[in-house]
Amino acid sequence: PLAAINNYCSGTVALVKSGRTTPDNLLPVLEKTAQQAVRAGMIIKRIREFVKRSEPKRQATRVADIVADAVGLAEIEARKRRIRIVTDLRSRLPVIYVDPVLIEQVLVNLLKNAAEAMHDARPNAVDPVIRVVVRLDSGFVCISVVDQGPGVDEATAERLFEPFYSTKSDGMGMGLNICRSIIESHRGRLWVVNNVESDGHITGATFHCSLPIGEPDGPSNGGSEAPTPQTVTGEL
Known part of the structure; x- marks a missing residue:
């Protein structure tokens, strides 16, 4: 903002x-x-409340609205780097019960990180694109941010979500740690995998964010577990 x-x-x-x-x-x-x-002001207020261990202010929210608002904000930074953001959503998606301000901020952070990684790795790339893919998976909505950056090496992937760890020279190392905490507070999961082609070539990284469908503690997500992280191939 x-x-x-x-x-x-x-x-x-x-x-x-x-x-x-x-x-x-x-x-x-x-x-x-x-x-x-x-x-x-609302973002700052909600994150302060979250850090104080307050429960997320859940409400019935359309996934498409969260994605649209997040992309609208992230596009400001992406356009400066001549990077396009495209979305791939189903026409009908279920309502999820989340704090939309917090989830939107998670997506904005992931999109911003993707744009920075792509620009730093390939500043002269032709028509660089970040894809936001939304799919349903066993009682969860999975939002994936797919970039065309350098990918994440194994050592970095293990520490990426640790507090105060950052791959950026000016990073504080709190962004992804808070993002994961926000998603887990909604009984979801946040993880990263490399995009690997059939020949083993890495073409970027994908951050997956899964959120349960249905009301908190309701029948739609009672006892469910977030999808197991899987390696992402060039299919995305």
């Missing part, structure tokens, strides 16, 4: 300086800026 606010404000300043604007043109942009400021 802060990146969106910065973009909206920069655009507004440019329009005012050019003298080619009217109050009617500026009003929608200012309203969007205010909405993103409210969203930023």
Whole structure:
């Protein structure tokens, strides 16, 4: 949201300086800026509550809405790196009972990490794409973020979700740790695997996020276990 606010404000300043604007043109942009400021405050509030071990504020939520909102925010960073984000969702998906603000932030973080990894590894790649794939799997909704980066080596994969461990020079090592904690608090799982072609060539990494279908402690997910992590091949 802060990146969106910065973009909206920069655009507004440019329009005012050019003298080619009217109050009617500026009003929608200012309203969007205010909405993103409210969203930023909400994210901070929910994450603070989560860190204090409060229960997620679950509500019936459409998976497509969470994905659309997360992609909308992540695209701001992705476009700067000339990376496209495409989604692959079924036309009909079940409602899930989650804290949409927290789950959306998990996806934004995964998409942002994917864009950074791809740009750092292949800054001159032709038409780089991040794919968001949503599928159903044994009582769970599985959201996968598929990138075209360098992949994750075995040693790094074992530590990637540890607190204070980061592969970035300026990283704090808390992002993925909090993301996994958020997903597990919803009785789901978050894991990463490499995308491996038939010849053994690694073409990127995929972060899988599984969330149970149905109300918390309801019959749809009672006793269910999140899907077992599997190696992802070029099929994704």
